Amino acid sequence: MAHQIYQAIADGILVGGVYALMAVGLTLIFGVLDIINIAQGVLVILGAYLSYELSARLHLDLFLGLVLTVPAMFVIGVAIQWAFIRRLRGRERTSMTLLVSYAVALIIEGILYEIYGPNVKQLSASYVQSSVHLLGFYLSDIYLYGFALAIAVIVAIYALLYRTRFGRSVRATMQDETAARLIGIDVNRVAAITFGVGVAVTAAGGMMFGATNSFNPNSGYDLISRLLAIIILGGLGSIGGALAASVFMLTVESLVTIWSPEWAIVVFYAALVVVLVIRPTGFFGRQPVRAQ
Amino acid sequence: MSGQRAASGAALIILVVAAAGFPVIFSSPVVTNYAVYALIFVAVVSAWNVFSGFSGYISLGHAVFFGSGAYTVGIAAKDWHITGTGVFALLPLAAVVGALIAVPFGLIALRVRRHTFIVITIAVFFIFQLMAYNLNSFTGGTIGMSAPFLPWSPTTFNDRFYYIAVACAAGAVVMSVLVRRSRFGLQLRAIRDDEDRARGLGVRTMRVKMTAFMLSAAVAGLVGGVWFLYLTQVLPNSGYDPLFDLSLVLMAFLGGLGTISGPVIGALIIEPGQLYLTIKYTNGYLSEILLGALFLLIVLFVPRGLVPTTGEWIRRARTRGRPVVPPASQRAAVPQPGNGAPTTEART
Numbered sequence: 001m002a003h004q005i006y007q008a009i010a011d012g013i014l015v016g017g018v019y020a021l022m023a024v025g026l027t028l029i030f031g032v033l034d035i036i037n038i039a040q041g042v043l044v045i046l047g048a049y050l051s052y053e054l055s056a057r058l059h060l061d062l063f064l065g066l067v068l069t070v071p072a073m074f075v076i077g078v079a080i081q082w083a084f085i086r087r088l089r090g091r092e093r094t095s096m097t098l099l100v101s102y103a104v105a106l107i108i109e110g111i112l113y114e115i116y117g118p119n120v121k122q123l124s125a126s127y128v129q130s131s132v133h134l135l136g137f138y139l140s141d142i143y144l145y146g147f148a149l150a151i152a153v154i155v156a157i158y159a160l161l162y163r164t165r166f167g168r169s170v171r172a173t174m175q176d177e178t179a180a181r182l183i184g185i186d187v188n189r190v191a192a193i194t195f196g197v198g199v200a201v202t203a204a205g206g207m208m209f210g211a212t213n214s215f216n217p218n219s220g221y222d223l224i225s226r227l228l229a230i231i232i233l234g235g236l237g238s239i240g241g242a243l244a245a246s247v248f249m250l251t252v253e254s255l256v257t258i259w260s261p262e263w264a265i266v267v268f269y270a271a272l273v274v275v276l277v278i279r280p281t282g283f284f285g286r287q288p289v290r291a292q
Numbered sequence: 293m294s295g296q297r298a299a300s301g302a303a304l305i306i307l308v309v310a311a312a313g314f315p316v317i318f319s320s321p322v323v324t325n326y327a328v329y330a331l332i333f334v335a336v337v338s339a340w341n342v343f344s345g346f347s348g349y350i351s352l353g354h355a356v357f358f359g360s361g362a363y364t365v366g367i368a369a370k371d372w373h374i375t376g377t378g379v380f381a382l383l384p385l386a387a388v389v390g391a392l393i394a395v396p397f398g399l400i401a402l403r404v405r406r407h408t409f410i411v412i413t414i415a416v417f418f419i420f421q422l423m424a425y426n427l428n429s430f431t432g433g434t435i436g437m438s439a440p441f442l443p444w445s446p447t448t449f450n451d452r453f454y455y456i457a458v459a460c461a462a463g464a465v466v467m468s469v470l471v472r473r474s475r476f477g478l479q480l481r482a483i484r485d486d487e488d489r490a491r492g493l494g495v496r497t498m499r500v501k502m503t504a505f506m507l508s509a510a511v512a513g514l515v516g517g518v519w520f521l522y523l524t525q526v527l528p529n530s531g532y533d534p535l536f537d538l539s540l541v542l543m544a545f546l547g548g549l550g551t552i553s554g555p556v557i558g559a560l561i562i563e564p565g566q567l568y569l570t571i572k573y574t575n576g577y578l579s580e581i582l583l584g585a586l587f588l589l590i591v592l593f594v595p596r597g598l599v600p601t602t603g604e605w606i607r608r609a610r611t612r613g614r615p616v617v618p619p620a621s622q623r624a625a626v627p628q629p630g631n632g633a634p635t636t637e638a639r640t
Contacts, residue, residue, distance in 0.1 A: 036407050087592060094406050095350040096591055099545060102538055103587030110581035221534060225418055228411045236407065266422045269415040273400055276412065 003136070008258055010137050012251030017147030018212060019246040022205030022223070023230045024154060024239050025198035031174050031237025032194040035085065035097035039105040041224030043199055046108055047073055047206020048215050052121055062125050062207055063145070069203040077199025080104055081192050105220060112217035120214040128211050146208040153204055154243055160197070161239075170194055174237065229272040235281055311458050315451045324450035326564045331457035332519050333563040337543045337555040338464035339511035342471050343504045344541075345550035348484030349405070352537040353397070353413030356420045357509040359531030360393055361386035361516025363424065366437030366526055375440045383517045390513020391506040398505045402498060405487070414534075421532035436527035439520055453522045460515050461556075467511065468552055471504070480504055484550070539566070546590050548597025557598060 026040045037043075047069060054065035084104065088096045127141040161167035172180040173190045181187050209215065209223070230249055234241030252271050256264040315324050336358060344351045364386045369379050401412040424431045431437065444452055471477040479500045482490035491497045520526045543562050548554025569579035594601045 030407070036410070084588060084592070088595075094410075095541065095545075095549075096595060098350070098410065099538075099541060099587060100591050103584040103591070106580050106584030106587070110577045110584065113577035113580070225414050229415055232408055232411045262426050263422075266419055266426070269419045269422075272415050273412065273419075276404065276408070277400055 004258055005255065007137055008254040009251055010139060011143075012254035013247050014139065014143035014147050015212075015254065016243075016247030016250035017150040018143065018205070018208045019226070019230060019250055020243040021146065021150045021153060021208055022202060023227045023234070023242040023246055024157060025201035025205070026227050027231040027234065027237055027239060027242045028157065028201070029195055029198035030231065031239075032170055033081075033085065033097075033191050035094070035101070036228065037195075037198070038098060038101040038224055039080070039108065040101075040199075040202060040227060041220035041222075042105040042108045042112075042217075043073070043076070043202045043220075044206040044209055044223055045215055045217060045220045046076075046112065047203040048123065048210030049112060049116065049121075049206075050203065051207040051210055052123055055123060055125065062123060062211060063149070066204055066207060069207065070200045073203040074196040074200035078192050078196040080199070081195035085195065086188065086191070105224075109217045109220060116217060118216050118218070120216045121210070122214040123207065123210040125211065142208075142211050146212070149204060149208065150243070153201060154239060157197070157201070157239055166190075166193070226268065229269060233272050233275055311462075315454045319451075321446075321450045324454050326567055328450060328453050328457045328522060329567060330560050330563045331454070331461040332515055332522075333539070333543065333559040334461040334556050335457070335464040335515045336512050337540050337559045338461070338468050338552075339508045339515070340540045341544050341550065341555045342468050342511075343508035345544055345555065346471065346477060346480040346484060347501055347504055349402070349409050349501065350541065351413045351505075351508075352410055352534075352541070353401075353417040354508070354512050354540055355532050355534070355536045356397065356413075356417050357390040357393060357512035358516035358519070358536065359420065359424065359526065359533075361390050361513030362520035362526040362531045363431055363437060364389040364513070365517040365520050366439060367430065369440050370437065376443055379440055379442075379521060383514050386517035387510040387514040390516070391510040393513075394506040394509035395502075397509075398502045402501050402505065413537075417532060417534070417537065421528055424528035424532055431528070434528065436525055436530070437520075439524040442521070453518075456518055457522075460511075460518055464511050464515075465552065465556060467507070468555075471507070472552060476500065476503070481550070539563070542587060542590075545597055546594075548599035548601075551597070551599045554597050554599040 022040070022044050026037060029035065029037050029040075050069040050072060051062055051065050054060040054068060055062055060068075084100045085097060088100065125142075127145065129140075131138050131140040132144070159167075161170055169180065169185045169190050172183070172185055173187055177187055180190075209219075213219070226249075230245045231242055233249065234243070234245030249268055249271060253264045253268045256267045314327060318324065318327075336354070340351065340354050343349065365379060365382045368374065368382050368385060374382065397416055401409055401416065404412060425433060427433075442449070471480070479490065479495045482493070482495055483497055483501060487497055516531070520531075523530075539562065543558035544555045545558070546554075546562060547556065547558030566579070566583065569582060573579050
């Protein structure tokens, strides 16, 4: 029993890494643009389909394929922001951006259905099925690679935010958009690039999700609600928080699965509610979510 | 002013006659089926609007009340062996259950604002959907619940439900008019405009928000019960449907959030359109793309909704570019354009 629990914790941490890959983009976009991008779930699935095309048709390695899919998703992200999100202003912006990104999600999902149909797909590679035996645990290779990738991506985003001039203007925009504009930062450009980066990261998240789960165009909905729970729990806009919350939530879910798989996901959402009752800003929320 | 009142009275009479006569003229069950669904949505969107439209807290969890109302009627009818038209006596129970669920839900969700509120409503929604799946003995799991058989002939079935749905829709609209005109409605809109200032001015914000939430939930629960009896079954993913919540928001936004007629018009346009598209393109994907495109067009071109935008056009056409508000020197002499509802925007 004890060993089962340790194994569940190890699994939870590794799967948490995969979810962190999907959640960092969402929380980054929230932090800078102050919007919740509902389309992120479907964009993850789009990323998974892009990886599927590359690996099934061109026999490209999954991780190598990211060299192509990440820039592609970056362009898609910038295009979505430029075409739809940029125009929204005013009091109802919160709900408007929600609706717009939901509409984008519906359209992408519909197009994916037209192309691929409702049958589930999964990415395959030699390391998807294999696993290593380490300290008495069976850890699957793909999750180990994915966790390493998640850490690498998060380090890269931190470096981008804290070690570059662009990152400085992003952080200034996060703190106070008006003041950033006043000191000469091109806020629109910052918003577009950040949205692009947030979406580009989902290419990696989508590849990992596609390799560890079977997916169809409809998988985005379940995913987005989990990702929202994760970024709220981590503290909106906090990238480290997204990683911590992913690991926490997925470990909880993995532990509950030992006793009752069908209630695990309820516990997932209940954990969110309980944490927010105790601490309304989430784990690492700097800006209080209560503030209007 | 009296001429305006007479005109609106006449419009109301025409509306009542049209609503009553509709199934007589369009007797085809296909048409009345559209009408029943449209009216059910008129009722639910109006109820949603009483909370979300007036207070500015966008709820994506109203399917919780709607689905719970449906399940309440189903479970109570099954456990208490109620058959025939007696099941309609269970509708008030559905409303009560909706309001009761709103209490703990509100105590958690109404502590936070904006994005976090929206996400919590989504989380609670999923908890309820999963409970409906998992509590097999109670909710029937994936098989769901079936409604007791109603001893109505198939030819009059839709017509009877049409009148029930009209009553629900009218009730919900009257409720939103009463709320909007009341002091309570004013407090809600003060919360929407600036919650902290409203609290500073002595509005008991939590109590006001909670009351609106419960009121809205009660109507959603009751209408959920009607919907269940009409459809005769409820499944976890049809009662607790994420698309349902988003449809509500879309309808309210299309018509005009926080107005009385906006949600009604939005529901009357979108629900039949959505039904038509799903029936015509059975694969559903194309209708999804079209729905998404419609969303985008609305948000980008009529972001404030049809009713406020149309009102603006009419006013602009009437005044022909002259300023709507007379200069301050004349304003004292001119009576305020009274539409009955004081607006919180008029804060000077």
